[in-house]
Amino acid sequence: MSLSALAELLLSNTKELEAAYAKVGETVPTLETLSQTSASDADPAVDQIRDIIVAAAHQVIQTVRPVHETLQLEVMGVLSTNALGIAEEYNFADALAEAGPKGLHIDELSARVGLDIQSIERVMRFLASRHIFKEVLPNTFVNNRISTLMQKNKPLAEIKANPDTRYSEDTLAAAVSYTADDLLLVTPYLSKFLRNPGEWETPFNMAHQSHAKFWEYFDQPGNEWRLRRFAAFMKSAGSHYTSESVGEAINGKSLAPGSVVVDLGGSTGHATMSMYKSFPNLKYIIQDLPELEKGTKEYWGAEAPEALQSSTVTFMPHSFLDPQPVKGAAVYFFRVVLHNWPDKKVVQIMKHLRDVAAPTSKLVVLDPLQEYTCVEPGKKSKVPAPLLENLGIAGTSVFGPVDFQMWMLFNSRERTEENFRGIASESGWKLDSVKPGMLATYTFSVV
Numbered sequence: 001m002s003l004s005a006l007a008e009l010l011l012s013n014t015k016e017l018e019a020a021y022a023k024v025g026e027t028v029p030t031l032e033t034l035s036q037t038s039a040s041d042a043d044p045a046v047d048q049i050r051d052i053i054v055a056a057a058h059q060v061i062q063t064v065r066p067v068h069e070t071l072q073l074e075v076m077g078v079l080s081t082n083a084l085g086i087a088e089e090y091n092f093a094d095a096l097a098e099a100g101p102k103g104l105h106i107d108e109l110s111a112r113v114g115l116d117i118q119s120i121e122r123v124m125r126f127l128a129s130r131h132i133f134k135e136v137l138p139n140t141f142v143n144n145r146i147s148t149l150m151q152k153n154k155p156l157a158e159i160k161a162n163p164d165t166r167y168s169e170d171t172l173a174a175a176v177s178y179t180a181d182d183l184l185l186v187t188p189y190l191s192k193f194l195r196n197p198g199e200w201e202t203p204f205n206m207a208h209q210s211h212a213k214f215w216e217y218f219d220q221p222g223n224e225w226r227l228r229r230f231a232a233f234m235k236s237a238g239s240h241y242t243s244e245s246v247g248e249a250i251n252g253k254s255l256a257p258g259s260v261v262v263d264l265g266g267s268t269g270h271a272t273m274s275m276y277k278s279f280p281n282l283k284y285i286i287q288d289l290p291e292l293e294k295g296t297k298e299y300w301g302a303e304a305p306e307a308l309q310s311s312t313v314t315f316m317p318h319s320f321l322d323p324q325p326v327k328g329a330a331v332y333f334f335r336v337v338l339h340n341w342p343d344k345k346v347v348q349i350m351k352h353l354r355d356v357a358a359p360t361s362k363l364v365v366l367d368p369l370q371e372y373t374c375v376e377p378g379k380k381s382k383v384p385a386p387l388l389e390n391l392g393i394a395g396t397s398v399f400g401p402v403d404f405q406m407w408m409l410f411n412s413r414e415r416t417e418e419n420f421r422g423i424a425s426e427s428g429w430k431l432d433s434v435k436p437g438m439l440a441t442y443t444f445s446v447v
């Protein structure tokens with residue numbers, strides 16, 4: 001297909017996107033639109049159009065840009081991580097938000113954030129060249145739609161006075177900080193890990209020269225603030241999963257009142273909260289490691305105390321690596337948990353559930369879906385030509401790189417449908433359906 005046909009695809013979908021926003025009386029946000037919410041954000045049809053635009057635009061760039069530049073730019077991706085990490089650590093977005101629409105000259109920004117002028121200029125120009133922050137006059141910068149996501153939504157003075165508690169749950173500042181710090185530290189070890197098979201359990205263990213697991217690392221003295229940062233990151237990421245998708249995933253409407261739903265590795269119960277709000281007539285058991293009990297009770301005590309009082313929602317300390325105490329539940333549910341575990345462990349975890357499942361029990365897993373970049377033999381393409389079958393960086397979105405994170409931290413992976421079928425057949429389950437989405441819903445029944 002010719003380049004201009006690809007560009008036409010880009011143009012026709014851009015027009016569709018504009019029409020979709022116009023239908024609800026809005027215009028497509030520009031990079032200067034600072035407000036983050038729009039009626040169209042949660043519309044799956046809009047999401048699909050957006051994915052095609054991003055996939056087509058990226059394919060145009062990769063086609064047109066001199067290939068030697070492309071390869072060098074790709075391999076320098078780690079420099080973006082560094083630049084974002086510095087911008088976040090020195091609170092650039094918060095300082096600019098306080099300064100207002102005229103923004104700040106780097107001399108003034110330097111005085112406010114406590115970093116030298118030249119470093120600020122270089123980081124800001126690197127990021128503004130990638131449409132993160134905007135240079136409105138030479139060396140004067142303002143926030144834009146992307147950079148505001150790094151704001152911690154607290155006064156700069158408070159952030160500086162209490163750096164250990166600076167992360168709230170409604171921004172991506174924690175995600176940027178965690179990635180540029182805890183994760184970046186591990187990334188050089190993936191190739192070393194592959195060169196020395198069997199020496200360490202994961203690249204994470206190799207980097208830390210310790211057998212402590214990822215979760216145990218956060219429990220070590222001195223890492224309390226890291227745990228808070230990671231929890232804020234998880235909550236802000238989790239807030240992008242819509243509550244309907246969780247209720248739909250367990251097919252709540254089809255369950256009899258009082259049916260038991262077990263949320264395994266449920267943390268403090270954010271997914272359960274979505275299910276409880278949609279289906280308060282069911283009975284929920286959140287299972288996680290014992291240290292999560294206190295936080296869970298605090299969270300539910302504040303958000304839905306009646307659920308705890310009536311025992312509609314209970315917390316049960318339990319490791320899913322051990323035999324499952326809740327027999328014959330209607331649904332055993334995992335959200336973004338199994339991708340943290342290698343195949344052998346997932347088989348063990350699913351076998352424990354199979355051992356206690358009733359014939360009608362369902363196992364419902366919300367996890368990312370890895371799709372092939374090409375059409376599978378014998379199947380028809382689901383996307384417009386000449387786009388990649390998984391829509392490339394648009395379709396896999398953050399879960400493309402998250403697969404590598406899983407590899408580095410847990411020696412685990414994001415799975416294809418075929419991977420899950422194999423795991424199911426080894427553990428006594430059958431994969432009934434896979435519903436694609438930001439997180440795919442895998443539904444299993446007993447064999």
Ligand SMILES: C[S@@+](CC[C@H](N)C(=O)[O-])C[C@H]1O[C@@H](n2cnc3c(N)ncnc32)[C@H](O)[C@@H]1O
Pocket residue numbers: 215234238264265266267268270271287288289292318319320321334335336337340
């Ligand atoms: C990525 S979080 C997902 C949390 C939650 N499902 C959600 O969607 O927000 C993974 C969870 O697995 C829990 N976990 C780790 N090992 C576990 C084990 N052996 N048994 C039970 N839970 C475990 C962690 O404590 C953490 O809460």
